Amino acid sequence: MTMMSEETSGADSVSVDGDGIDIGMSSADIDEFLKGHYYDLFKSYIYDRGRAYYDAGKVDVPEPIAKDLWHAVVRGNDDYQVDVRLQRGRVVSAACSCPYARHSAYCKHVAATLIAMAERLRRQRDQEQGIEPEFPRDASNMVRWYIGRQFSFSARLSDDDWRVIKHILETLYGFPDLETIFRKMKLDLLGSCEPGEAKRRRRSGQAATVTLTQQRNEALYRRRPTDKPERNLANMRILVPGFDVAHLDELPHTWMTILEAAYERLHDAEGLRRLYMYYIVIAQTDPEAVYVERLRAISGEHWAEDRDEIVRLQRTCRRFGMMSAVNPAYERLVREERLTDEAFDYCLTGGMDDIAIRLLDVLAQNPESLDRTLHYFRNVLKDPDSDVYKQDDAASAERVGRWIRKIDTVIGYDEACSLAEHIVGMFPQRKKLRECLADYVSEVEDPPEFDDDDWNDDDAADDDGDTDDVDKSDSEDEESAAGEDFGGGIRRW
Helix, strand or coil: CCCEEECCCCCCCEEECCCCCEEEEEHHHHHHHCCCHHHHHCCHHHHHHHHHHHHCCCECCCEEEECCEEEEEEECCCEEEEEEEEECCEEEEEEECCHHHHCCCCCHHHHHHHHHHHHHHHHHHHHHCCCCCCCCCHHHHHHHHHHHHHCCCCCCCCHHHHHHHHHHHHHHHCCCCHHHHHHHCCCCCCCCCCCCHHHHHHCCCCCCCCCHHHHHHCCCCCCCCCCCCCCCCCCHHHHCCCCCCCCHHHCCCCHHHHHHHHHHHCCCHHHHHHHHHHHHHHCCCHHHHHHHHHHHHHHHHHHHHHHHHHHHHHHHHHHCCCCCCCCHHHHHHHHHCCCHHHHHHHHHHHCCHHHHHHCHHHHCCCHHHHHHHHHHHHHHHCCCCCHHHCCCCHHHHHHHHHHHHHHHHHCCHHHHHHHHHHHHHHCCCCHHHHHHCHHHCCCCCCCCCCCCCCCCCCCCCCCCCCCCCCCCCCCHHHHHHCCCCCCCCCCCC
């Protein structure tokens, strides 16, 4: 929805949405909101997680639904519904459907929504005032820290120095010909894994924890020994400009980050476009989805051709088996661009149940894709021998519950109830499964109690229903319950 301004008598211009609904935000209100006072509403780590969610593309565009009231959907373990109410540019209340919000209204999903609102209003304000977007400098900041640590007594690099760096790295990596780069890529994304590990991870439905370039350079450059515990926040440094980088492998894409910095220092927009496209095609972690927004911002009038080229390269690479099944950046692209056919092709080649569930709302835009997808999930969920039921534990039960909730949101409540009733009828003794589907199952008497050692009541979900790391799939235990390829056994589209 496009925001517009109307002049009113005796007042500043008031913002209304494309349907003419007054959202009660004058120019002064917008200025006040963009000051970012809402930051103080959150604990710092909660706000940081919200920022990571926004940068990973997990926030649908916030929309004004009434005067002073905004709504957004944030994708975590489930699709969480977020409402924010403003007054004179200040946040006066917020609500989220996530479990964490039951005891604290200002969760990471609300933080992500407010950040998305601010970015939307800031872009609108800049367009109205004719302000050009600031040229990227994130890689330059990170490389500056790295150079400062490694070469503390060196002079600053000149533009001529950066041109030399650009030439050398482009020659070594084969830029700008992306087609040639991918044709020559002989190392599979997970080629360094133990035998069998690559196939398992490819079918896990989860994003990897390191990037392709990091894996390729692992044997050449290893992190120095340290007593500090490793934090499982792979590539969070992508989202933190000025991260205190000390080692080469702490740069998001090692040597390519230095090439990225050269493009930034030389204001080479065409070079950055190519590099961002490459990052999107090879992405394996949630934080790398930030490059979709960065490419959109710098592509300008070339956005459509860049998007189509990414789709072409992604299809080619996945057909040759060079790419991981899960690519969060590509998922963001097909979702935000509503590329239904491309999303369906991505699900087919990925062969993963959880991928199709994540993109179910995109697939539903095409009746044929929706019918085939729904037929598939009916077969899987009604088959007692499906992999999703192999483990009788909290993680597996929550996975089934998440599927049913997504089907409810996209397909409808009746379909979700029908499937849930069938599942509970197949497994009357599975307490956790019945609990996860309770909202969709009629009241029935509890089954007789048995001494079943397989029942496990020790697993509990996080307070907010999501894991803390945005670079991983929201349910860390999904990997053990990953399904088979779409073409395997009875699981056919």
